[in-house]
Each structure stands twice: as structure tokens, then as C-alpha cells.
Amino acid sequence: MGIAKSASAAASGGLSDPAIDRKVTVYVMGKACEVPATATIMGAIEYAGHQIIRGAGCREGYCGACATIYRMSGDYKIRTGLACTTMVEEGMVLAQIPSVPAEKVVYDIEKLKPNVSAVQQTYPVVFRCVACNTCTRSCPQDIRVMDYVQAAKRGDIAAITELSYYCVACGLCMLRCPAEITQPLVATLAKRLYGRYLSKNSPELAVRVGAVADGRYDAEYAELMALGRSALSDRYYARDTE
Amino acid sequence: MKLSYYPGCTLKSHARNFDESTVASMARLGVEVKELDRWNCCGTVHGLASDDLMHRMAPITNLIRVKEESANAFMTSCAMCYNTLKRANQAVRADADALSTINDFLSLENTKYTGDVEVLHLLEILRDQVGFEKITSLVKRPLKGLRVACYYGCLLVRPESVAIDDVENPTVMEKLVTALGATPVRFPLKTECCGAYHTVGQPELIADRTNRILGNAYDGAADVVVVSCPLCAYNLDHRQQEARRIYSDFHPLPVLYFTQLMSIALGCDNAVLCFDLHHVDPQPALAGLGLV
Ligand code: SF4
Ligand code: SF4
Ligand code: FES
Secondary structure: OHHHHHHHHHHOOOOOOHHHHOEEEEEEOOEEEEEEOOOEHHHHHHHOOOOOOOOOOOOOOOOOOOEEEEEEOOOOOOEEEEOOOOEOOOOEEEEEOOOOOOOOOOOOHHHOOOOHHHHHHHOHHHHHOOOOOHHHHHOOOOOOHHHHHHHHHOOOHHHHHHHOOOOOOOOHHHHHOOOOOOHHHHHHHHHHHHHHHHOOOOHHHHHHHHHHHOOOOHHHHHHHHHOOHHHHHHHHHHOOOO | OEEEEOOOOHHHOOOHHHHHHHHHHHHHOOOEEEEOOOOOOOOOOOOOOOOOHHHHHHHHHHHHHHHHOOOOEEEEOOHHHHHHHHHHHHHHHOOHHHHHHHHHHOOOOOOOOOOOOEEEEHHHHHHHHHOHHHHHHHOOOOOOOOEEEEOOOOOOOOOHHHOOOOOOOOOHHHHHHHHOOOEEOOOOOOOOOOOOOHHHHOHHHHHHHHHHHHHHHHHOOOOEEEEOOHHHHHHHHHOHHHHHHHOOOOOOOOEEEHHHHHHHHOOOOHHHHOHHHOOOOOHHHHHOOOOO
């Protein structure tokens, strides 16, 4: 709609909408690209003609697939962001990080205890942390990453779970960590341990699971499954959220 | 009296007996121990390379946290944390360039460190701020008849610049246990190194140290040994298993934190003693004197 409006403004000889037409230059894989100033990094890369195959998922800041590192010209700082939720700025030099290699340790949750021994057995690399806080600086979710790594060092599973709650596993912290720690994997371990050993027993959950098993929601579910895409999308965005 | 408290990682895991007995016994002395809201590992060991600034980040970040909580001093009971934090503090106080590089690197912090926080060990607080007479006046269960070997190891007294007491013959713990009603024993090897991290790669070496150090305490007719460091505690307590295997004349001895003796004497709840964390059970020695 906005584009139609600006096109008609141009056609009638009036001024175009500067917010929409303004372009900025960003560097995608080293190449200068003129992109709309209102674009996200992801939108800009696609606008520049690239198809993103691996480094995109939800496009809404939840899945962590679109990790990006960048610098601004004239600034020494290396910056990080999620491509789908970070807006472009003039002079951004971009690099996409579709995945960060990290070894997921296989463990049997029943054989672990929710204390420091679980961290020692699975991710002993945690104890290499030098508390430089680089991980916190690189987190696009503004998580105090170092604080949860430090909680891991002392086996405080509840604190790791709480501090890392909004982690989207983008991997940027582990890419920047001088001690080569795999922070999001440690966070996942803690959440599993918390769920298995520390979370409060919720009687409401059993009631709800029973209701599902009894077929109480079958009709509603069938109705949803029969909806078309746009009706489903309307319902999704109109839903109650906490 | 209120005191900012830095527990350290080990006191929150394998040495909970040290943490809990610190907090409980200080409360009995009328000191409110306030654990810092945010803290990280102390750095565990003070690197000797003067240009190894990366390993100063951990201790200096903690000093920034203390400032953020509007304190200008804090206390720790772990000898290792004390030593690491205090030496890092001295190193940056003596080297303005290093401090400014560290502050630049820690650009996320809103507070700059300027060398303005004091690192104190709990034994210093007990001696200089609480006072042994006051401690004696608050004792509920005097440790009468308990013969105690006070072990300092290295970290409380070396190097001299961080020593909390006389480097060669520290006596602050002897004065403390005397205030609690116990009898300190003659213990010439009280500042002998326990072998520290060699426990990982060379347990036999630690067994040898343990045999010698505890043998010396045994010669002084000690009932128990008290320490202020979780690594000394581990080496002297848990490595008794190896010592017993290797040395036929080795006599096991219970190893406690000095704060555990304080907790007993000041009448704290026995739950804070966490004796399940000990290798050699201190209870028989204490029960023999009616102390637990
Ligand atoms: S903690 Fe690490 S992996 Fe998780 S969101 Fe932050 S930077 Fe990404
Ligand atoms: S980046 Fe790595 S070493 Fe630095 S604080 Fe974070 S986990 Fe520790
Ligand atoms: S695509 Fe999912 S967070 Fe960006």
C-alpha cells in the first residue's frame, strides 16, 4: 500500500515519501548494495538479489537462524544482530553466520544430577571461562551470557535456566568466546535438568494432558486444520498472548 | 555490622559447608553477611605474567560488582579467592596502563575500576573488626578439650604483600580457636604447601604432602585440622585415601573449615556443617567431646 501511494505521488509530480524512498549503502559479502533504509538486514540481502537458504527460519526473531556480524564504517566495534529483526544502517559491512560448529554432547538426563557435576561431565570447557564478558557483548537477545556461564561453573542450574531463558541459540556468543565455550548448549542442558529435576510439579498439566487424551479438543483442532492460510493467520495474530 | 560477601564458586558447590557455616556463624556474631548480587569466578589463580591481562578480567570484574553495590570493601572466606582477588587488585593499582587497558576492554561496564575496593579475608574481619574477646563472649558451646592444628597453607600468607599475618608463623587461626575454647597444637608444617593443583595429575605427590602435613599435626596430638581453602581441604581430606594406601603408619585426621568450628561453638544449627561433604567424618572426634 505504501509503495502504491508513493508511486502515485511521484506520478502526480508531488514529492516522494522520503522515509520509503531513502536508500542506504550496505556491504553484502564485500559488495556495496543500495537498499531501502527501512529494510531489515535480511530484507536488504534479499533486495540485493541473494536467496537466503540456510540463514533464515522464523523471520521474527525467535529461531536464531539468522546470526549476523557487522561493522559500521569508522567504528572499531564488531557488532552482532539477528538479520530478521535488525534494521540496516548506512555503511554496515555484513557477514552472515548460518551456523556455528559446536559439538552437542550426548547424555542421559536420568544419569545426571542438577548440580555442578552435570556441567563437569558434559561441558567441562565451561571452566575455561576467563570472565571477559565478550559473550554478553555479542548477544542479540541482551542476555547476560557470562553470568549464566558463571552460574554453570558453580552448578546453579536454576540461575542458568532463568538467565538464559530468551536464548535463541544463534551461536554468536560461542563464536566470539576466547575460551571456546559452547554457551547455548550449556543453557539447553540446564533447561533440561531444570525441567527434569527442579521445576515445580504442576497438577494442572496432568489435567490438561488428560483432557487432550480424552478428545476434548478434537473438534476445535479439526476446525483449525480445515482453515485456509489467511484465516489461520488472522486467528494466529488475534490470539491471546501473555 | 553489614559486610559484602564474595563466596566463590567452590563454596557454592563442593564446599557448601564452608559457605553455610560462614554465613551462619557471622550472623551469631551480629554481622550480616550480604552476598553480592552478581559475581563471577575469581580467576582461581593469579597469573605471574605481567602482560597476561586476560586473566585479570575475572577478578577486576568482581571488584566492579562490589562498587556497583555501593561498597568499598568486601570479604571472602576462601583463601584461594582472597589471594587471587587481592593480588589482581595490587597488580592493577601498581600499573595504571594495565588498568586502563582492562577498563577499555570491559566497555560494557558502566562502572570503571580505579583501584578503590579493599579485598579482605574473613579472618582479618574476625581479628580486626569483630575482635576475639567479643567472639569468646558469644560462645555457647566452648570447644573444651578439642585439640586443633591450624593449617594456613600458602595462600593466606604468600606472597608477603597479601599476607594476613606473619608470613613464617601466622597465629590468627590459633587465636580464633582459643577464643572458641579449643586448644591449638604445635604445628610446624602449618604453612607447608599442600601440593595444590598437582592433585589432578599426581595424586601420589599430594598423598605424600598429606602424609607429612597431617603426620605433623598428629605428632602435636591434634584431634582435628582446620583450613581456610577448599583445595587444601580436598587435598588434606580426600587424599587421605591414597595416603592410607601408601603409608602404613598414616593416621587419619578430620579436616574442617575454621567456620565450622565457629558454627559449633556459637551454637548454630548443625545442618550448616554439611558433614556429608567430608571424606574423613569429623563427627566421632567431636562427639567424643560432646560437641555434636
Ligand atoms: S546466549 Fe548466545 S546463542 Fe543465546 S541468543 Fe545470546 S548470543 Fe545467541
Ligand atoms: S566470552 Fe567466553 S571466556 Fe569470555 S566471559 Fe563469555 S564464556 Fe567466559
Ligand atoms: S530468522 Fe529466526 S530469528 Fe531471524
